[in-house]
Amino acid sequence: MISREVVETVAKLSRLYLEEDEIVLYAQQLSQILDTIEELRQIDTDNVEPLAHVMPVENVFREDMAGECFRQEKVLANTTEQMDGMFQVPKIV
Amino acid sequence: MTISRLTIHELHELLIKKEISATELTKEHLDRIRRLDSNVKAYITVTDELALKQAEAVDKKLAAGEKIGMLAGIPMSVKDNLCTExxxxxxxxxxxxxxxxxYNATVLEKLKAEDFVMLGKVNMDEFAMGSTTENSAFFHTRNPWNPDCVPGGSSGGSAASVAADLAVYSLGSDTGGSIRQPAAFCGVIGLKPTYGAVSRFGLIAFASSLDQIGPLAKDVTDIALIMNAISGYDKKDSTSANCNYPDYTASLNKSIKGMRIGLPKEYLGEGIDSDVEAQVLAAASKLEDLGAHVEECSLPHTRYAxxxxxxxxxxxxxSNLGRYDGVRxxxxxxxxxxxxxxxETRKQGxxxxxxxxxxxxxxxxxxGYYDAYYLKALKVRNLVKQDYDKAFTQYDCLITPTAPTTALRKGNNQNPLTLYKSDICTIPTNLAGIPGLSLPYGVDRNGMPIGVQLLGKAFTEPALLQVAYSLEQNTSLTRLKPNQGKGI
Incomplete structure (x- = not known):
């Protein structure tokens, strides 16, 4: 069972504000989902390698050459707040 | 014959014979969207001006006697998680x-090079998370076969737009079944290609090791034609496969005589609707009639997928959705x-x-939970993949249901766990990175379409298309149309 404290911690890590009713609902639903997932413990995986990716590729590099890139105005085109060609956010320090 | 019902290759013939212009064809589809999409609600954005401009360019080429590609002038729809400049x-x-x-997703750049016509962007579950398209923040899409049913998801807008003839074909994305399950629910064909066969550049990421872009269309030949256009290596996607890509139409006419087809028992029985199961067995038996060897097999870790x-x-x-912070x-x-x-941004967004x-x-x-959950899941993922690897030493492909049921009723899908189970037949494919194709095969007791799924080893799409094509050519069960009176 997932406690409301765990839900609150996970929400904080996820950068999500939750309402009271959401905390209660997610505690209940995440518990149900994790109960189903408990089924995985039945399988012996001691000698199994984890598979994060099906492609047999490791690092993919390109030549260290300057290529075409977006102009500043294109990069900034979808932000709501900008100043002097930069993304603007609330004061940090 | 109603123009809007035709396939890519049928329309291509009409275009090059100048029996119809690309502009007329596009106008016909835009007109249908205007008249009928208020019932289906497939489209979030209709790009009519752009579509007519693209169609006009094709007509100019035709008038000048230039050769046009198979997809030129054919109106289509795009799932709203593919970047369109x-x-x-x-x-x-x-x-x-x-x-x-x-910028455009690579698949859209490739289609642009083929002189495609984009009618608009279609609805989906929010960030492709869902199986009903009811998780769209904007509105629900209806199943063209029955407005009280969902079109499936997450590519529900794609499947509904093709089924209702509001697009000749569509591009969707599939992370755990999001192309194949809606294709099955709406009676169209959907292909999730091998992981790495179609560039994901410009596909807004959900789960990067599982996501794959693919086509939804009205017949098998069309799926092959779309794959010819969208597959291939792309240096902008570091997981793109740098290998030789076939002409996907080349295998279609080959006989399936002697092909070995497995029928995994874990995909049948408990939890699978009896009508769905009956149609899968009927399709398997049809394949035997056509000369394939079909036998039961086992993929023991299926339930853990x-x-x-x-x-x-x-x-x-x-991790992927961490980027939505309101800044950029x-x-x-x-x-x-x-x-x-x-x-606050994430709470409201x-x-x-x-x-x-x-x-x-x-x-x-x-x-504290990483080893017990995430790492354990990755190990189980390997077991699921090994099951397939083993099966494909004995079989050229596998046949299963696409989904355990036909289209679910609307508004009855609040329990997340129940919904997660509607992807049990499609999820293992994504974990293993292999291709999967859903083909309509008859209808259930309520007249709703049933999808059968064909699975193959990585990069064996030509074999899946060959099997699907031979079913299509030898039965009338694969080209289904909604009852226009009851549906839209």
Whole structure:
């Protein structure tokens, strides 16, 4: 069972504000989902390698050459707040 | 014959014989969207001006006697998680409402090079998380076969637009069944290609190790033609496969005599609707009649794929969706400091299912739970893949249901766990990175379409298309049309 404290911690890590009713609902639903997932413990995986990716590729590099890139105005085109060609956010320090 | 019902290759013939112009064809589809989409609600954005401009360019080429490609002038729809330059790409989320990408996804650049015609962007579950398209932040899409049913998801807008003849074909994306399940629910064909066969550049990421773009269309030849255009190596996608890509139409006419086809027992029986099961067995028996050897086989870890997926996909999503912080694009909710701005933006921008999956994924990756959940799931993923590897030493392909049931009723899908189970037949494919094709094969007791799924080893799409084509040519069960009176 997932406690409301765990839900609150996970929400904080996820950068999500939750309402009271959401905390209660997610505690209940995440518990149900994790109960189903408990089924995985039945399988012996001691000698199994984890598979994060099906492609047999490791690092993919390109030549260290300057290529075409977006102009500043294109990069900034979808932000709501900008100043002097930069993304603007609330004061940090 | 109604023009809007025709396939890509049928329309191509009419275009090159000058029996119809690309502009007329596009106008016909735009007119249908105007008249009928208020019932289906497939489209989030209709790009009529652009579509007519693209069609006109094709007509100019035809008038000048230039040769045109198979997809030239054919009107289609695009799932709203594929970046389209200057055109809203919302992922059906409040978070990206109004977001206009500065570039095209590679698949759209490739289609542009083929002189395609884009009618618009279609609805989906928010950030592709869901199986009903009811998680769209904007509106629900209806199943053209029965407006009280969902079109499936997450590519529900794609499937509904093709089934209702509001597009000749569509591009969708599939992370755990999101092309194949809606294709089955709406009676169209859907292909999830091998992981790496189609560039994901410009596909807004959900779970990067599972996501794959693919086509939904009205017949098997069309699927092959679309694959010819969209597959291939792309240096902009570091997981793109650098190999030789076939002409996907080349295998269609080959006989399936002697092909070995497995019928995995874990995909039948408990939890599978009896009508669905009966049609899968009927399709298998048809393949035997056509000279294939069909026999039962076993993929013992199948039942563990769903729980493994619901750790891996949310874990990847929680990381991928970390980028929505209100700073560079999408929604920004003003607040007194940066941290509150992030949290308020994400609270208001994301819907309930997206939040649920971010929470689940963050939990699975958090310290103290990582080994027990995430790492365990990755090991199980390997077992699921090994099951397939073993099966494909004996069989050329496998036949299964696409989904355990036909289309679900609308408005009855609140329990996330129940819904997660509707992907049990499609999820293992994504974990293993192999291709899967859903083909309509008859209808159930309520007249709703049933999908059978063909699975193959990585990069054996030509074999899947060959089997699907031979079913299509030898029965009337694969080209289904909704009853226009009852549906739209």
């Amino acid at each position: 200057g055109i809203q790409t919302s992922c059906a989320s409040r978070m990206l409402e109004g977001f206009k990408p500065q 769903m729980p493994a997926y619901y750790l891996i996909a949310p874990a990847e999503a929680s 694009y999408g929604l920004r909710v003003q607040a007194k400091d940066v941290a509150s701005m992030f949290c 994301f819907g309930p299912e997206v939040k649920r999956r971010i929470m689940l994924g963050t939990y699975a990756l958090s310290s």
